[in-house]
Amino acid sequence: MILVAVTVVIIMLVYVVPQVTRVFTSMKQELPLLTKVMIALSEWLQSYGIFAFIFIVAAVGLFVFSLRDRERKKRWHKFLLGIPKVGGWLMIADVADWCRNLGTLLNSGVPALPALNISAAIVNNLYLRDSFFAVNERVRQGSSLYNALREEPGMPGFLLHMVSSGEASSELDTMLVKVAEYYSSRLRRTVDTLLKLLEPLLVVVMGGIVLLIVGAVLVPIIEMNQMI
Numbered sequence: 001m002i003l004v005a006v007t008v009v010i011i012m013l014v015y016v017v018p019q020v021t022r023v024f025t026s027m028k029q030e031l032p033l034l035t036k037v038m039i040a041l042s043e044w045l046q047s048y049g050i051f052a053f054i055f056i057v058a059a060v061g062l063f064v065f066s067l068r069d070r071e072r073k074k075r076w077h078k079f080l081l082g083i084p085k086v087g088g089w090l091m092i093a094d095v096a097d098w099c100r101n102l103g104t105l106l107n108s109g110v111p112a113l114p115a116l117n118i119s120a121a122i123v124n125n126l127y128l129r130d131s132f133f134a135v136n137e138r139v140r141q142g143s144s145l146y147n148a149l150r151e152e153p154g155m156p157g158f159l160l161h162m163v164s165s166g167e168a169s170s171e172l173d174t175m176l177v178k179v180a181e182y183y184s185s186r187l188r189r190t191v192d193t194l195l196k197l198l199e200p201l202l203v204v205v206m207g208g209i210v211l212l213i214v215g216a217v218l219v220p221i222i223e224m225n226q227m228i
Helices: 002-026 033-066 070-081 086-107 112-121 126-140 145-150 157-169 172-227
Strands: none
Touching (some): 002 033, 002 172, 033 172, 070 086, 070 126, 086 112, 086 126, 086 172, 126 145, 145 157
16 A cells, blocks of 8 residues: 555656646746645656666665675664564564464474474574574573573563463473463554554545645646636
């Protein structure tokens, strides 16, 4: 929806606005500020829009290519986790996957260390993946999973509490699955809420932009009629 909205606005500015405003500029009439801004934006897009598009595509491509370096990608993933609100949800998503996979493997009879390694290897966030591998190493050296997780900064408190309870009751696999279900449920509710808010917000923003474009065209016409 966002892509279609941006495309429509660009088409209006590049093809529609010039056709209409050409009449005003040929009449040498003093134009309102809004109309001047729209004309300037339209002319800029016509002259430099393709270069701006190429620059954006090249910048995105260069950024993606730069992430092929593991350390650079790890720093980027660490930065994502540090973004307020967004980083927390990204961590919860990966923690939910880790818990679900580890709980399922343990419940299926896979030994703890291989199960930990498999679960850590499929975590999407590289920084968090290395954190789970560090947890695996501590467990291999004899630490409990709870103590190993507690030494890693930023681990969710609910995860630590459930792992501690699971180890104490010998139901770690069940507790891990419950953590995964809880976090997955929270994520689904959050995403559903955001989508419900995004659609009307996008409509309002698009309506405002179209209203500005239409106003930039209509205001000079109204002024011309008043002069007549």
